[in-house]
Amino acid sequence: MNLTGKRILVFGVLIETSMGYKVAEAALNQGADVILVNAPGKPSDIMRRIAKRLPKEPVACLSADITEQEDLRALAAEVGRHWDGLDGVVHAVAFAPQDALGGNFLTTPFESVATAMKVSAFSLKGLVRSMLPLLEKAENGASVVSLTFNAAVAWPVYDWMGPTKAALESVNRYLARELGPRRIRVNAVDSGPITTMAGKSIPGFDQLAKVWPERAPLGWDSSDATPVADTVAFLLSDAARAMTGQVLHVDGGFSAVGA
Numbered sequence: 001m002n003l004t005g006k007r008i009l010v011f012g013v014l015i016e017t018s019m020g021y022k023v024a025e026a027a028l029n030q031g032a033d034v035i036l037v038n039a040p041g042k043p044s045d046i047m048r049r050i051a052k053r054l055p056k057e058p059v060a061c062l063s064a065d066i067t068e069q070e071d072l073r074a075l076a077a078e079v080g081r082h083w084d085g086l087d088g089v090v091h092a093v094a095f096a097p098q099d100a101l102g103g104n105f106l107t108t109p110f111e112s113v114a115t116a117m118k119v120s121a122f123s124l125k126g127l128v129r130s131m132l133p134l135l136e137k138a139e140n141g142a143s144v145v146s147l148t149f150n151a152a153v154a155w156p157v158y159d160w161m162g163p164t165k166a167a168l169e170s171v172n173r174y175l176a177r178e179l180g181p182r183r184i185r186v187n188a189v190d191s192g193p194i195t196t197m198a199g200k201s202i203p204g205f206d207q208l209a210k211v212w213p214e215r216a217p218l219g220w221d222s223s224d225a226t227p228v229a230d231t232v233a234f235l236l237s238d239a240a241r242a243m244t245g246q247v248l249h250v251d252g253g254f255s256a257v258g259a
């Protein structure tokens with residue numbers, strides 16, 4: 001797996017435990033350059049401080065609300081000032097209002113579902129569309145990777161993030177279909193539970209994390225996102241050049257067994 005010379009945008013770096021941070025770290029270790037992005041205000045301020053801990057300084061730390069077209073347009077212009085093309089985009093963004101999680105499936109109002117869908121699923125299309133002119137300039141074709149939580153089954157406490165991830169996985173396939181002819185690959189990585197800010201904000205997340213090491217044939221360490229980050233790095237690399245529209249399970253094998 002070699003990312004030497006690859007220019008990668010990682011959207012969704014907050015703190016050191018963030019999937020986005022681990023992906024940026026893995027990409028830098030493999031020789032890539034990265035630009036980091038997070039929502040304006042506090043998230044970006046935190047990101048800028050945390051970015052100093054990465055093995056190499058990011059080319060830039062930028063701000064954008066992933067649901068705002070104007071922000072995404074400005075982001076693409078700013079990225080274009082640093083690089084004349086983009087080899088990879090990582091979408092590590094999710095949000096759901098509290099009443100859409102933790103055992104509220106039957107009572108969640110549509111407005112909360114709509115917010116979760118807009119930030120966590122529709123945003124993949126918005127982000128990719130805004131970066132298209134740059135992605136099309138990648139010499140060996142470009143790669144887009146998002147992060148999901150296996151949407152093939154229903155989980156306790158995950159509630160409306162489940163259908164939201166099902167939508168994300170579907171958007172992943174539709175983008176792959178649309179963009180393959182433009183040499184842009186689009187894949188998702190399904191991660192087992194990792195103790196991040198987003199993870200901890202799901203009431204009852206601990207219960208889910210607890211059963212994982214017992215059931216997964218390879219076991220599971222929910223404090224270690226590096227196996228997930230390494231798989232994202234693989235998908236960003238030319239080694240994955242014939243793969244698109246896929247969801248790769250990095251879950252210790254949990255999804256392969258029934259009990």
Ligand SMILES: NC(=O)c1ccc[n+]([C@@H]2O[C@H](COP(=O)([O-])OP(=O)(O)OC[C@H]3O[C@@H](n4cnc5c(N)ncnc54)[C@H](O)[C@@H]3O)[C@@H](O)[C@H]2O)c1
Nearest residue numbers: 012014018019039066092093094147193194196197198199
């Ligand atoms: N933690 C897990 O167990 C787990 C498992 C599978 C998949 N994932 C996925 O990994 C991805 C990253 O999540 P994480 O667990 O690292 O948590 P995290 O809280 O570190 O990352 C979520 C990021 O989304 C950003 N964000 C939220 N709303 C935004 C907006 N409107 N505009 C821009 N940025 C916004 C947050 O600032 C944050 O940086 C998510 O898609 C999540 O669903 C996480």
